[in-house]
Amino acid sequence: MALNDLLLDDPSVATPAVRGIPTREDVLRIDDLHVSVHEGLATAVRGVSLRVGAGETVGLVGESGSGKTLTCRAALGLLPAGCRIDGGSVSFAGQDVTAASRRAWEAIHGSQVGAVFQDPASYLNPSLTVGAQLAEVLRVKGRLSRQQARRRALELFGDVGLHQPGRVFHQIPAELSGGMLQRAMVAIAISCGPRLLIADEATTALDVTIQAEVIDLLLDLRRRNGLAVMFVSHDLAVVAELCDRIYVFYAGQVVESGTVEEIVHRPRHPYTKALVRVASGGDFRRRHLEVIPGSPPQVGTYMAGCSFADRCRFALGPCCSGEVQSVVVGDQHEVRCARANDVELSEELLPV
Amino acid sequence: MTATAPAELRLDGGGAPPPLLEVESLEVVLGRGWRANKVLSGVNLKVNPGEIVGLVGETGSGKTTLARAVVGLVKPRRGRVLFDGAPISGLRRRALRAHRRQGGVQYVFQDPLRSLDPDLTVERIVGEGLAIRGDPPEEIRLRVVDALAQVGLDASLMSRDPGQISGGQRQRVSIARALATGPRLLICDEPVSALDASNRNHVLNLLSELRGSLNLPIIIISHDLGSLAAIADRVVVLYRGKIVEDGPIDKVFAAPRHPYTALLLASTPSVTESRSLRAHQLRLQEGEPVPLLGPGACVFAPRCPFALAETCSAQPPLTGVEPGWSNACSRHRDWPNLARGRS
Numbered sequence: 169m170a171l172n173d174l175l176l177d178d179p180s181v182a183t184p185a186v187r188g189i190p191t192r193e194d195v196l197r198i199d200d201l202h203v204s205v206h207e208g209l210a211t212a213v214r215g216v217s218l219r220v221g222a223g224e225t226v227g228l229v230g231e232s233g234s235g236k237t238l239t240c241r242a243a244l245g246l247l248p249a250g251c252r253i254d255g256g257s258v259s260f261a262g263q264d265v266t267a268a269s270r271r272a273w274e275a276i277h278g279s280q281v282g283a284v285f286q287d288p289a290s291y292l293n294p295s296l297t298v299g300a301q302l303a304e305v306l307r308v309k310g311r312l313s314r315q316q317a318r319r320r321a322l323e324l325f326g327d328v329g330l331h332q333p334g335r336v337f338h339q340i341p342a343e344l345s346g347g348m349l350q351r352a353m354v355a356i357a358i359s360c361g362p363r364l365l366i367a368d369e370a371t372t373a374l375d376v377t378i379q380a381e382v383i384d385l386l387l388d389l390r391r392r393n394g395l396a397v398m399f400v401s402h403d404l405a406v407v408a409e410l411c412d413r414i415y416v417f418y419a420g421q422v423v424e425s426g427t428v429e430e431i432v433h434r435p436r437h438p439y440t441k442a443l444v445r446v447a448s449g450g451d452f453r454r455r456h457l458e459v460i461p462g463s464p465p466q467v468g469t470y471m472a473g474c475s476f477a478d479r480c481r482f483a484l485g486p487c488c489s490g491e492v493q494s495v496v497v498g499d500q501h502e503v504r505c506a507r508a509n510d511v512e513l514s515e516e517l518l519p520v
Numbered sequence: 521m522t523a524t525a526p527a528e529l530r531l532d533g534g535g536a537p538p539p540l541l542e543v544e545s546l547e548v549v550l551g552r553g554w555r556a557n558k559v560l561s562g563v564n565l566k567v568n569p570g571e572i573v574g575l576v577g578e579t580g581s582g583k584t585t586l587a588r589a590v591v592g593l594v595k596p597r598r599g600r601v602l603f604d605g606a607p608i609s610g611l612r613r614r615a616l617r618a619h620r621r622q623g624g625v626q627y628v629f630q631d632p633l634r635s636l637d638p639d640l641t642v643e644r645i646v647g648e649g650l651a652i653r654g655d656p657p658e659e660i661r662l663r664v665v666d667a668l669a670q671v672g673l674d675a676s677l678m679s680r681d682p683g684q685i686s687g688g689q690r691q692r693v694s695i696a697r698a699l700a701t702g703p704r705l706l707i708c709d710e711p712v713s714a715l716d717a718s719n720r721n722h723v724l725n726l727l728s729e730l731r732g733s734l735n736l737p738i739i740i741i742s743h744d745l746g747s748l749a750a751i752a753d754r755v756v757v758l759y760r761g762k763i764v765e766d767g768p769i770d771k772v773f774a775a776p777r778h779p780y781t782a783l784l785l786a787s788t789p790s791v792t793e794s795r796s797l798r799a800h801q802l803r804l805q806e807g808e809p810v811p812l813l814g815p816g817a818c819v820f821a822p823r824c825p826f827a828l829a830e831t832c833s834a835q836p837p838l839t840g841v842e843p844g845w846s847n848a849c850s851r852h853r854d855w856p857n858l859a860r861g862r863s
Binding site: 379408454457460463 | 579686687688717718719720721724725743744745746747749750751770773783785786787788789790791795799800803806
């Protein structure tokens with residue numbers, strides 16, 4: 169496979185991680201990550217642990233302010249000003265990058281991890297052709313000659329399903345539609361053969377028909393190149409469509425994680441159950457739309473105990489005192505709920 | 521291009537009341553000279569009292585332009601817009617302003633954070649239309665409290681500004697602002713696309729309740745077909761400035777007659793696997809032959825895997841298939857079977 173020829177780093181020669189127990193198959197591993205915002209005044213990510221296996225597609229889902237975007241920013245070494253990692257670790261293929269320098273990140277970006285975001289137009293230079301911007305990456309990071317870079321750029325544009333690569337190469341961002349721009353961004357993100365692509369709300373701004381095409385493209389890249397994808401979205405339906413496993417975020421914590429099947433059809437956490445009920449996907453009948461009463465806590469104003477307790481109709485005394493620990497309820501299924509093993513909760517049926 | 525006769529086959533059930541809003545062969549061109557772009561052409565639309573109409577289509581299909589033409593923010597080149605039997609598309613400055621001040625048609629914008637003045641309090645925002653209309657201040661205050669109550673917001677929010685309330689509350693404030701003047705038609709342009717799932721459902725339920733309690737007709741522009749199906753009565757599908765399908769939402773979504781409607785439905789992400797057709801069965805695959813069609817051909821033909829040179833070289837008029845349901849596909853009988861046969 170052409171893309172794999174460009175793989176610069178062999179994970180087996182990576183330096184062993186200091187913290188955590190990295191497995192060779194994990195391309196990304198986050199352990200007990202804490203991220204503070206507003207110059208350390210509030211903690212927005214509170215002990216998130218997750219892993220992305222090689223060639224695996226993993227979804228991060230949650231409402232705005234749940235910490236999913238900060239988690240993925242931390243994993244990219246791109247935390248906004250005023251935010252910093254207060255604890256925990258991030259490692260790529262066994263290599264701890266939590267305290268990596270800017271220079272070290274430069275070596276990681278592109279060759280180990282690529283990223284696409286919600287608004288592709290704002291990440292591209294509006295006055296340079298899309299082709300020149302991709303070729304630049306290939307020349308600087310991939311160390312290709314001008315001619316090789318051009319040839320490779322055309323190949324990559326073809327790989328991401330742009331119909332006339334030769335034409336797109338010479339167009340500036342304003343001449344391309346949103347879907348084409350997002351494809352071009354994917355081409356740039358995968359140009360140096362990363363093993364992981366992080367997509368933060370990458371399809372949110374697109375039309376449904378185009379969104380479906382981009383999802384198909386990501387699935388296709390995984391099949392052809394073994395690319396692992398970490399897909400961040402507020403839309404459970406999109407995540408369910410694309411991913412193998414899902415992490416559900418609430419108030420800066422992962423409240424439930426499991427396979428798509430488990431999260432969508434056998435959710436155990438009351439918040440996940442509520443999220444599945446309010447998700448819009450796939451039902452075209454007239455119906456009363458369910459809502460989750462109350463609103464999520466503001467960053468930094470978390471209660472003792474479970475953060476969802478004030479919105480949860482199953483909350484009991486123990487939910488409101490002391491830290492609620494994650495409970496393993498299945499092979500890959502974990503729930504952070506004090507009543508995770510109560511019969512009353514696990515037997516509540518979902519009207520899906 | 522000559523305007524084709526509207527081939528409407530809508531049986532309104534004899535003595536039904538006349539539609540509140542009627543759009544007739546509307547054509548809108550934006551830009552001039554070589555930039556001129558025909559955004560809408562030959563659009564016919566009726567909205568009856570108490571009806572929720574969903575307007576769907578992709579970016580650039582003309583949904584927002586149609587909505588803006590209805591409120592008089594865009595001047596049509598051809599055709600008319602009738603509100604309660606009176607043409608409003610031809611109104612000029614003073615008359616148009618008088619029409620707007622009555623507040624009979626209200627518009628709710630997509631992004632409440634950007635459409636609400638950040639320097640005004642909720643009370644001023646909701647009461648602004650009434651103040652412009654010249655209502656006395658004490659009456660305005662009562663109406664504002666009333667409008668906020670209608671959207672389920674507490675009067676204690678009145679002194680806050682838009683930056684101090686949550687996204688869901690903000691969109692409810694925009695709806696309260698629209699309701700304050702006692703509109704007879706509400707147009708919501710992507711009212712929920714900036715909201716989380718729970719808030720989205722809350723706002724949509726609210727719109728559905730308002731239709732019930734006030735018999736208020738609502739046009740909702742949305743790209744979220746699943747949520748629309750929950751509350752709308754009728755769906756109008758736009759593609760490149762033309763209506764390609766218009767009918768009762770439950771019937772249309774159960775068995776769409778236009779391949780574009782089917783593509784939209786199949787592309788909608790789903791938490792359950794319950795689609796009859798998958799998106800790739802309705803998409804033109806790379807390298808698949810496309811018939812060579814000249815200008816004036818069916819607007820969807822360049823993206824349609826079922827287009828034929830013989831049948832699709834002219835834009836089919838919107839034709840009734842059964843009362844209240846029309847579509848603009850000349851192959852509407854053939855394509856569903858062809859689609860099922862595609863891998």
